[in-house]
Amino acid sequence: MTQAQIGANSTVLFHFDITLTDGSAAESTRVHNKPARLQMGDNSISPAFEAHLMGMTEGSKKTFTLDPQDAYGMPNPDNIYYVDRSKFSSDAPAKVGSIIGFTMPDGSELPGLVRDVVGDSVTVDFNHPLAGQTLTFNVEIVKVS
Known part of the structure; x- marks a missing residue:
């Protein structure tokens, strides 16, 4: 066979x-x-x-x-967002290197990598790792x- x-x-x-x-x-x-x-x-x-x-x-x-x-x-610069620190919780703090799931408008979840934290601005990268x-x-x- x-x-x-x-x-x-x-x-x-x-x-x-x-x-x-x-x-x-x-x-x-x-x-x-x-x-x-x-x-x-x-x-x-x-x-x-x-x-x-x-x-x-x-x-x-x-x-x-x-x-x-x-x-x-290739990484797309349009997939990098700046999020206000207040959007993060104690369960998912804004820490460089953390991967956090963000709920999209359609209800799906998209993982984002925290690249940088400066003051109240958190840089989140939604490109595939x-x-x-x-x-x-x-x-x-x-x-x-």
Whole structure:
């Protein structure tokens, strides 16, 4: 029996590890043993990432590196906001390096990284934490359907 190959409309269950150019670990689905699910062609990841997965089969492994524009994109200056310190609570204080969930007008939550605190002005960065980074992905295909 031949194994299903990843094609344009496949649903893929896979593990991945992401490392930065200095070799440090950035993210991994193996930590909690929860593989990622991807519907090929739904634009949830970059075409370059999908291209690397095409043709892979269950159990196969691959390592590849993507430039920032093919991974999480470049940081967008429009995603940096200045928020009044009074908007923060004792549960989520304005501390540099903190990642805080902000409720959007549509009710969804968006994580923001506190970059700077000056007086009552807090600089919050809503860019993906891996934006602007060249990343190496180590993927292992769990299931293709």
